[in-house]
Amino acid sequence: MKITYYGHSCLLVENGEHRVIIDPFLTANPNSGGTTPDEIKVNAVILTHGHGDHFGDTLQIAQMNDCPVIATFELAQYCQSKGAKTHEMNLGGKHDFGGFSVKLTQAFHSSSVFDGKQFIYAGMPAGVLLSMGGKTLYHAGDTALFGDMKLIGERNRIDIAALPVGDNYTMGPEDAVTAAQWLNVKQVIPIHYNTFPVIEQDNKRLKSLFGDADIRCHTLQSRESLEI
Incomplete structure (x- = not known):
């Protein structure tokens, strides 16, 4: 499994011919490394929830790749109303999905889509267990720390987790270590940090906090990849 980070909470995950992108916030993302939607070649788009800093370029990427958007019911219905598979x-x-599987977990956050002049309810937020090439990535989405993370860990063999650390809107670093x-x-x-001033974190401190718990922390730069 190869994982490429595009800033904020956006990950592209691939194994051979199978490629998916999670929360493709690119165009308006100051930390995307200048990545544009037309660079993204994928078999599916996966969304954790509807907020703009996750929904991002979903519809354009789905249309250009003629691929489905995988999301909770209400959010999928919204995408369908905009012409997406x-x-x-x-x-x-x-x-x-053939080549990869997706399981949605709970996340403690909120979810809505801004459609011109109003926010539209987008169903429950989710975390994503993505299995591909014999490996499993847990993308927690935007979430607070919650006790059932223990159950998720007990029932699934997770090779690597993408966890929000920015605080204010989500877990902060200390809660992410517990998670x-x-x-x-x-x-x-670490995801969902350093995009805006209110969620800025120090990479050295993140590595130290996770390191003290004997957990390897990959503070990836935009467009940097990791293979597991």
């Missing part, structure tokens, strides 16, 4: 799911559900421990993971990619 979709595969709707909901929390606790799993589906095999990693509960998930039984030894490798973490």
